Amino acid sequence: MTLAPQRPAHGSTKPQGINPRLRVESDAPRPQRPALKKSGRPNPAAHLSPEQIETLGHELDALRKEVMDSRGAKDAAYIRKVIKVQRYLEMGSRAALLFSNVKVKGFRPAWWIGTAGLSVAKILENMEIGHNVMHGQWDWMRDPKIHSTAWEWDNASPASQWKHSHNEIHHTFTNVLGRDNDLGYGILRVDEDQKWSLFYLFQPIWHVGNALMFEYSIAAYDLELGGYLAKKNRMSELELAKFRADRDEVFAKIKRQATKDYLVHPALSAVTGSARTTLTANVVANLVRNVWTNTVIICGHFPPGIATFEKTSIDGETRGEWYLRQMLGSGNISGTKAMHVMTGNLSHQIEHHLFPDMPSNRYAEIAPRIRDLMARNDLPYVTGSLWKQAGSVYWKVVQLSLPNKVEGRRRRDVIRLEIAKARRKRRLGRRF
Structure with a gap:
């Protein structure tokens, strides 16, 4: 399990050990951080000395060890309960949709109940279960059914490709311009330090389209489709063969997902005359899941107050500096316990980025301690309601177009x- 994600070779999807390149302390004295970034904006960590940063890292190491050593039956019961609830909710919703064509005074109650339940079930599967299981948060249980190497989620993107682009690239190079492709997914300009071009003029339009089709956008992103289109004429035969194999894997996954939601379940409802209404329910549930997932994710790294970093700033990065970058490059969403579960506890994005393989049910427990640590070090703990964070991102997308x-x-x-x-x-x- 990781203190800070390793920078592994392409294709590795297993939880990584501590990366020796991210040392507890640097061999040579680390320079003091400049007061201003290249853009002229203030550097939020300029006041911290290298010694203070490493002390911060030691404190976070100790907190992580404390929590990870205390994992046990209560945590295992939590994830098993969430999975059980999700499965019963999905089965019940699909059963209700068998009668989704039945009208009561011009109203289809089974359609509304089934669609709402299926939407919630799909969100739970993607967020609190799939995302976190594939981070290796529950690998310590040694349960082959809830293990990062075996889980395949209800999404267009194959788990193996998602784990590479998300666990290995995004969590290693969080908010580093030119290294973290999650910073706008290659189609959005979400920071003033990103170079502007005419391409971004229309980003308010395709930002909405991206939210609606988010699972397919993520599949294309994990496939690194943009990089392929940019350099396909310069790729070696080996690189082309690798891309084609990944492409075929994505197409096969999309085919399975589409067959399940848009053919098999509507066909089962045909017996009760509810094939068409079941089809529309599946379409709506997937759209709801896509928009919700997109909204939660953009609130984690795009709101005002969250920092970005230059490529050169991570050269020789220590583990304390890696921790610091995760805190400054992430933001939280405030809300109820139910809302946190529905976000996959990514509403605790700061805590998740510090400890990506920590069981998600423990983030709320450590959040006050992380906030106190950041306050003691005069670091901004970015948080706000879902509406505030999401609204600020949408306005930012318009401004930075x-x-x-x-x-x-x-x-x-x-x-x-x-x-x-x-x-x-x-x-x-x-x-x-």
């Missing part, structure tokens, strides 16, 4: 200049 404000230059002039450059480039391309 435009170029940064620069004194003496109007943003409309920057846009016109870029349009002119794009037209010239297109004309030259036609000539040659």
Whole structure:
């Protein structure tokens, strides 16, 4: 189990040991962090000395050990109960949908009950169960049915590809510009330090589309489709063969998911004349799950107050510095216990990024201690209600679809200049 995720070779999906490159202390004195970033914005950790950062790391090491050593029957009972509830909820909802075409005074109660229940069941399976099981949070139980190496979730993205892009890349390079592709998923500009281009002008539109089709967007992202399209003419035969194998795996998974939700279950409801209404219920449940998942995830790393980092800033990074980056690069959502479960406890995103393989039911327990630790070190603990965090992200997406404000230059002039450059480039391309 990991203190800080390793930077492994592509393809490894098993929980990793402590990475020796992320030392408790650096061999050489670490430099003091600059007061300002390259963008001119304040550096939220500039006041901390290298010694203070490593002391912070030791305190987090001790907290992690305390919690991980205390795992036991209560934790195992929690995840088994969540799985049992999710399975009974899904079965009950699908049973209700067998009668989803029955009207009572012009109203289809079974459709509404079945669709709502199926939506919640799909959210639970993806968030509190699938995401956390595949992080290895329950591997210590040695239960082959609840193990990161065996779990395949109800989602378009194959588990093996998701574990590589999420566990190994995102959690290692959290919010590092140019290294963490989760920072806007390659289609959104969510930080002023990201270079602006005409491509981002329309991001408020495709941000909504991305939310609706989120499971397919994640499948394309995990497949690294954007990288393939950008360099397919320069790829070796080995790289092309690897991409094609991954692509076929994604297509096979999508086919299985579509067959289950859009063919098998509607066909079973045909006996009661509810095939069409069952089909619409499955479509709506998947859309609800997609929008909810997207909303929770964007609240974890995109709201104002969350920091991003330059590539060079992580060179020679110690474990204390890795911990610091996770705290500054993540944000929480406040709410009820039920809401935390529905988010997969990603409403405790700061705690999750510090300890990604810690059982999710323990994040609420350690959250006050993490908040106190950050307060003692004068670090911002970003949190807010779901509506506040999600609203701030949507507004940020709109704002950052435009170029940064620069004194003496109007943003409309920057846009016109870029349009002119794009037209010239297109004309030259036609000539040659």
